[in-house]
Amino acid sequence: MMKKTITLLVAAFLAVNGLMAQSVADGINDLNSSFKVQSAIDILKKDYDAKPKDPQAIYWYGQALIGGNEVTKAQMDAAKAVYQKALTDGVNEPLIWVGMGHIDMLEGGDINAAKQKFEQAITATTPTKGRHKGEPSVEVLMAIGRANADGGSKIGDPNYGIEKLKQAAALDPKNAMAYVYIGICYLKLGGENGGEAVKAFEQATTIDPKNVLAYYRIGMVYLSQNNEESFMPAFGKAIDVDPTFPDTYLALFEYYKNRNVDMAKTNLDKFIKYADKDPQNDFYLADYLYQAGKYQESLAKEKEIETSMGGTDKLPGLNLLYAYNYLKLSDSLQAKQNIDQYFKLEPTDKIKPADYELAVKIYSKFPESANDAVKYIQAAIQSDTSKVNKINYMAQAADLMAKAKNYKAQLDWLLQAQTLKGTWSEYDYYNISNVAYQAADYPKVMNVAANYIKAFPDKPQGYYFNVMAAKALDTTSNPGIAIPALQQQIDFLMKDSVKNQRFIIIDYYYIMGYYNDRAKDYEKALDICNKILELIPNDPDMLKIKVAIEGNIKKQKLMEGKQPQTDSTGTKAAGGAGGATKN
Numbered sequence: 282m283m284k285k286t287i288t289l290l291v292a293a294f295l296a297v298n299g300l301m302a303q304s305v306a307d308g309i310n311d312l313n314s315s316f317k318v319q320s321a322i323d324i325l326k327k328d329y330d331a332k333p334k335d336p337q338a339i340y341w342y343g344q345a346l347i348g349g350n351e352v353t354k355a356q357m358d359a360a361k362a363v364y365q366k367a368l369t370d371g372v373n374e375p376l377i378w379v380g381m382g383h384i385d386m387l388e389g390g391d392i393n394a395a396k397q398k399f400e401q402a403i404t405a406t407t408p409t410k411g412r413h414k415g416e417p418s419v420e421v422l423m424a425i426g427r428a429n430a431d432g433g434s435k436i437g438d439p440n441y442g443i444e445k446l447k448q449a450a451a452l453d454p455k456n457a458m459a460y461v462y463i464g465i466c467y468l469k470l471g472g473e474n475g476g477e478a479v480k481a482f483e484q485a486t487t488i489d490p491k492n493v494l495a496y497y498r499i500g501m502v503y504l505s506q507n508n509e510e511s512f513m514p515a516f517g518k519a520i521d522v523d524p525t526f527p528d529t530y531l532a533l534f535e536y537y538k539n540r541n542v543d544m545a546k547t548n549l550d551k552f553i554k555y556a557d558k559d560p561q562n563d564f565y566l567a568d569y570l571y572q573a574g575k576y577q578e579s580l581a582k583e584k585e586i587e588t589s590m591g592g593t594d595k596l597p598g599l600n601l602l603y604a605y606n607y608l609k610l611s612d613s614l615q616a617k618q619n620i621d622q623y624f625k626l627e628p629t630d631k632i633k634p635a636d637y638e639l640a641v642k643i644y645s646k647f648p649e650s651a652n653d654a655v656k657y658i659q660a661a662i663q664s665d666t667s668k669v670n671k672i673n674y675m676a677q678a679a680d681l682m683a684k685a686k687n688y689k690a691q692l693d694w695l696l697q698a699q700t701l702k703g704t705w706s707e708y709d710y711y712n713i714s715n716v717a718y719q720a721a722d723y724p725k726v727m728n729v730a731a732n733y734i735k736a737f738p739d740k741p742q743g744y745y746f747n748v749m750a751a752k753a754l755d756t757t758s759n760p761g762i763a764i765p766a767l768q769q770q771i772d773f774l775m776k777d778s779v780k781n782q783r784f785i786i787i788d789y790y791y792i793m794g795y796y797n798d799r800a801k802d803y804e805k806a807l808d809i810c811n812k813i814l815e816l817i818p819n820d821p822d823m824l825k826i827k828v829a830i831e832g833n834i835k836k837q838k839l840m841e842g843k844q845p846q847t848d849s850t851g852t853k854a855a856g857g858a859g860g861a862t863k864n
Contacts, residue, residue, distance in 0.1 A: 304324050304327070304328070305324065305325065305328050305341070307324055308320070308321045308323075308324030308325040308328070308341065308345065309321070309325075309341060311324065312341075312344060312345060312348050313493070313494040313526075314526060314527055314528050314556075315348075315349050315350045315528055316527045316528060316531070316552075316556035316557060316559070317527065317555075317556065317557055318345065318348035318349045318557065319557040319559075320557055321345040321348055322342075322345045322346065322348070325338070325341050325342045325344075325345045326342055326345070328341070328342070329341075329342035329363075333370075334367070334370065334371075334372050336367075336372060336374040336376045336377060337376065339363060339364065339367045339372060339376075339377060339380075340376045340377065340379075340380050340424065342363055343360040343363045343364050343380045343384075344360075344380070344383075344427075346359045346360040346363065347360045347383075347384070347387065347431075351628075351631070352387055352432070357384055357387050357388055360380070360384055361381070361384045364377050364380045364381050364384065365381075368381075375401070375402035375403075375405045375406050375418070375421050376402070376420065376421060376424060378398045378399075378401060378402045379398065379399060379402050379421060379424040379425055379428060380424070381398060382394075382395035382396070382398035382399050382402075382425075382428060383395075383424075383427075383428035383431065385398070386428060386429075386431075386432070386436055386437045387431065387432055387436060389436075392437070392438055395428075395437075396438070396441065399425045399428075399445075402418075402421045402424075402425070403417045403418070403421055403422070403425075403445075406418035406420075406421050416452055417448060417452070419449045419452050419453045419456065422445045422446065422448050422449035422452075423446070423449050423456070423458065423459060423462070425442065425445045426442045426443075426445050426446035426449065426459065426462045426463070426466070427462055428442070429441055429442025429445075429466060430442055430462040430465040430466050430469070433469075433630050434469050434470075434471060434630070435630070436469075437469075439466035439467070439469040439470045440466075440470070442462065442463075442466040443463055443466045443467070446459045446460075446462050446463045446466070447459075447463065450463070454488075455488055456488070457485040457486075457488040457489035457492045457495065458485070458492075458494075459485075460481045460482065460484040460485035460488065460495070461481070461482065461485045461492065461494055461495050461498065463481040464477075464478040464479070464480075464481035464482040464485070464495070464498055465478070465498070467481060468498075468502070475502050475505075475506075478498070478502055479499055479502050479503075482495040482496075482498045482499045482502075483495075483499065486499075486518075490522070491522045491523070492522070493519050493522050493523035493526045493529075494526075496515050496516070496518045496519035496522065497515070497516070497519045497526065497528055497529050497532070499511075499512075499515040500512045500513075500515035500516040500519060500529070500532065501532060503515060504532060504536065516529050516532060516533060525555045526555070527551075527552045527555040527556035530548045530549070530551040530552035530555070531548070531549075531552045531556075531565070533548040534548040534549045534552060534565065534569070538568065538569065538572040539572065542569070542572050542573045545569060545572060546569055546573075549565055549566065549569050552565065553565070553566070560586050560589055560590055560596065561596065563582060563585070563586050564583075564586055564596060564598060564599065564602070566582060567579045567582035567583045567586065567602060568602055570582060571602060571605055571606055571609075576606045576609045576610050577610075579602065579606050580603070580606050580607075580610075583599055583602055583603060583606070586599060587599055593622065593626065594626060597622075597623050597626035597627040598623075598627075600619045600620070600622045600623035600626065601619070601620070601623045601627075601636060601639070603615070603616075603619040604616045604617075604619040604620040604623065604639060604643060605639065607619060608639070608642065608643055613643060613646040613647070616643045616646075617643050617644070617646075617647065620639060620640045620643050623636070624636075624640070632660075632664065633664075634661045634664050634665040634670060634674075637657045637658065637660050637661030637664070637674075638661060638674070638677075640654065640657040641654050641657055641658055641661075641674075641677055641678075641681070644657065644681075645680075645681055645684065648684055648685050649685075651681045651682060651684065651685035651687065654678075654681050655678050655681060655682070655690075658674050658675075658677055658678045658681075659678075661674045662674050662675070668701060671701060672698045672701055672702055675694050675695075675697050675698035675701070676694075676695075676698055678690075678694040679691045679694035679695045679698070679716075682694060683716075688716055688719040688720035688721075689720045689722070691716050691719075691720070692713070692716045692717050692720045692722060692725070695712065695713050695716055696713065699713065705732070705736065707733075707736075707737050707740065710729060710730075710732065710733035710736065710737070710742075710743065711733070711742050713729050714726055714729045714730050714733060714742070714743070714746040715746070717729060717750075718746060718749060718750060718753075721753070723750040723751075723753045723754045724750075724754070726746055726747070726749070726750035727746075727747055727750045727751060727754075727766075729746070730743050730744075730746040730747035730750065731743075731747065733746065733747075734747065734769075738773075741773065741774075744766075744769060744770040744773050744774075745770070747766045747769065747770070748763065748766045748767055748770050748788070750766075751763035751765075751766035751767070752766075752791070755795075760799060760800070761795060761799075761800065763791065763795070764792055764795060767788045767791055767792055768788075768792070770784075770788055771785055771788050771789065774788070778816070782816055782817075785816065786813055786816060786817065789809050789812055789813045790813065792809050793806050793809040793810055793813070793826075793830075794806075796809065797830055797833065801837070803830055803833045803834040803837055804834065806830050806833075807827065807830045807831065807834065810823065810826060810827045810830055811827070814827065
């Protein structure tokens with residue numbers, strides 16, 4: 282059994298000797314890059330072929346076969362075959378058990394069954410006596426941690442991985458890779474664990490100042506936060522310690538491609554120089570051509586790649602880039618077909634919020650498909666952790682619904698965005714009041730307008746929306762609901778009665794009409810009429826209206842005088858109100 286304090290990397294060195302040892306170390310280091318997996322396979326297969334019963338050679342060759350960002354079923358089958366062959370050939374070693382458990386998790390198998398293999402490996406390699414009694418094998422703990430750090434957030438158990446990796450780090454304090462894997466496990470946990478991940482990566486660089494993967498991972502965390510002040514130094518340090526690590530250049534290409542095409546090209550060239558040869562690299566060139574505004578050239582390069590790969594199934598990003606190119610070339614139909622195909626092919630956990638945003642832009646060209654576009658927006662909101670981005674997506678959905686003249690849905694999206702935003706600007710009050718009015722949600726208009734007036738009492742728009750909605754509700758089922766709103770607006774307008782005279786008269790006229798025509802309260806109608814005449818004395822039309830209202834008052838009193846009245850005994854009186862009675 283190996284000494285428990287030996288790290289995986291050192292173990293790889295000790296597994297062989299001379300030039301071969303350096304080659305194995307290089308192969309293991311190549312696995313740290315997502316774009317040097319083939320180089321790792323070539324190196325580690327030679328070691329495996331030379332020592333087909335060596336547990337470390339078997340383990341690392343199997344690990345190389347499942348290297349890269351997106352592990353396919355074919356890769357998993359190949360790695361499993363290597364490990365199963367070892368077991369069949371009598372190499373029944375704990376490291377191989379861990380490798381099998383790793384494959385089980387990647388395949389989506391029972392996590393508890395995988396953990397059972399891991400625990401058996403720990404037990405089998407833990408001495409029961411001697412100086413290292415009770416100390417698990419660092420090599421096995423590291424392999425378990427690596428397995429749980431691998432894959433997406435639904436693969437493995439990151440907390441379990443962190444536990445085993447911390448054990449490894451405690452037993453071997455100089456083990457930088459333990460902290461790298463701890464950091465990756467924290468990232469898999471998501472949520473607020475980015476800070477803990479960075480701490481782990483920083484600890485790795487403290488132990489090993491030349492650990493390129495740790496610097497790169499720090500950069501990627503800060504890049505996800507768009508924190509240029511932090512990710513640029515981290516990427517710079519990664520390049521300093523290993524200028525041949527291609528992943529750093531690709532990250533910088535992706536950052537610069539929408540900002541500085543010259544810097545993007547510089548980093549792309551370096552990426553292609555140091556990465557393994559792969560059709561995917563030509564895809565990045567096609568992407569660069571798109572960013573440089575060379576859409577036809579980008580399309581031509583894409584079609585070359587598609588032909589060489591026999592379709593886009595193995596590289597759904599081709600469909601995404603097709604969609605970008607065709608949208609720029611104003612071929613919305615082709616763009617729509619390709620973005621749909623992209624979403625069919627790309628695993629959901631690989632889709633980025635920007636991809637959904639592109640779908641929204643494309644679908645906005647088809648007003649009849651607004652509801653389909655909104656589905657993409659909902660997916661973007663679910664996948665994006667940024668509050669600002671979520672609000673922007675909701676605003677996009679509201680805009681789409683506006684173009685489709687679906688004002689009720691537009692209002693719903695605006696209110697969702699406002700709830701998330703928390704604070705209201707004057708524009709927010711104005712916009713939502715306006716959309717609510719278009720949606721004929723008059724109670725909502727009045728509710729928002731009331732807050733608008735409270736927040737901005739010196740602005741006229743809140744009073745305006747309140748009156749418009751109140752008038753719309755002022756029907757037989759809500760008689761007179763507009764009167765308080767109108768009076769509130771009049772009080773505001775009277776602050777400058779000369780400037781606002783016309784609008785004050787309009788409001789008074791509505792109130793006067795309500796009292797005269799609907800409420801039959803002619804006295805109040807006359808009072809409002811007199812207020813109007815105070816503003817426009819001797820106006821002939823208003824004087825005629827006043828005479829008419831006074832006539833209504835006389836008629837009303839006359840009618841009241843003719844109505845039979847009942848005395849306290851219930852007997853009808855002989856005379857009406859104001860009439861004389863005979864003795």
